[in-house]
Amino acid sequence: MALTTVRPQGMGFNTGRRNLIKNGAMLVSQRGTSFSSVADNAYTLDRYRLTENTSAVVDMSQSSEVPSEGGFSSSLKIDITTAATPSGGQAFCLNYRMEGYDFLPSDYGNSNAKYLTLSFWVKSNVTGTYRLTFIARNGSGNRSIGATYTINSADTWEKKEVSIIPDTASTPYQTTDEGFRIEWYLASGPDRTTGSLPTSWATLDNATRATGQGVNLASSTSNEWYITGVQLELGENASDFEHRSFGEELQLCKRYYEEHNFGTTTSMYGGAQSSSRGECPFVYDVTKRANPTISVNDRQAFRVNDWKGGDEQCSSFSVNETRTRQARLSFNKSTGNLNVGYVIYMNREGAFGTDPILYIDAEL
Secondary structure, three states, X not given: OOEEEEOXXXXXXXXXXXXXXXXXXXXXXXXXXXXXXXXXXXXXXXXXXXXXXXXXXXXEEEEOOOOOOOOOOOXXXXXXXXXXOOOOOOEEEEEEEEEHHHHHHHOOOOOOOOOEEEEEEXXXXXXXXXXXXXXXXXXXXXXXXXXXEEEOOOOOOEEEEEEEOOOOOOOOXXXXXXXXXXXXXXXXXXXXXXXXXXXXXXXXXXXXXXXOOOOOHHHOOOOEEEEEEEEEEEOOOOOOOOOOOHHHHHHHHHOOEEEEEOOOOOOEEEEEOOOOEEEEXXXXXXXXXXXXXXXXXXXXXXXXXXXXXXXXXXXXXXXXXXXOOEEEEEEEOOOOOOOOOOXXXXXEOHHHOOOOEEEEEOOO
């Protein structure tokens, strides 16, 4: 096991134990466990988003490959399936985004602002220097600072620890929108590496956003990269990873995204608003950080039913109203045989052969 520490010289201190990251152990993956040809800015494992606008093709998955210590059961794996060399301002990085309110304990913007320490376990067959970028957002713009870490041994789990100095010049963004971001660069076009590595907080400059990145992970289809045990906490030293139960991590992640599979034994209830339209109120499992976007995998997978026998495959779906706690959903049918005022229920259209799934997305 190798440990990398990037921090100013001096005695370290911890100002309090708190993991600011949800799903740092890569336990929760509501969207699935395997993702092929991941699109630019797509979420895969909950809370982890891929920026990838090069011509490379990337697969991602929830892997059982983990360090031999630390008590982890899952990691996030990035696998190159089509190689490429980034050009211009192209970027290839994993990023994690936090709400502004979650970043408030940092006390940024005054003389008591605290150090932050990021720790994580990483493994790759590609050794060399990798770039980290930290971005703090506020009402007047974005500020950033950078650091690097080195993967020393191929195919070996290594623990990295990176401490960043506080920013006393800019207050955190007090919002449920994005307030802080971490970017793990895996490759970069030359337009993002034209300046010096920013080792103090300054206005975000895309020309230096990946300076110091010495590796192109996308150079070969043999390349892969794993990460787990991601923890961001207050102070100059990293603590042992704060393990949370799967149930707790799932609830934390559902603030941003949840989905519901209405299989053969699950229904959604509401009322007939007209002879061809049923409306169903739907309460989410967890209050969302903002009004979510709601969609279905295929409206034809739903069947509209009432208690007098008027049932038919759904012909169209719409969202009448969405709030942070619940929504009103409309399911229409072609034949006008619903009975107004009667209870309706939505369940699986057996002949269609696909389980109907409702997606509720309030991600950053």
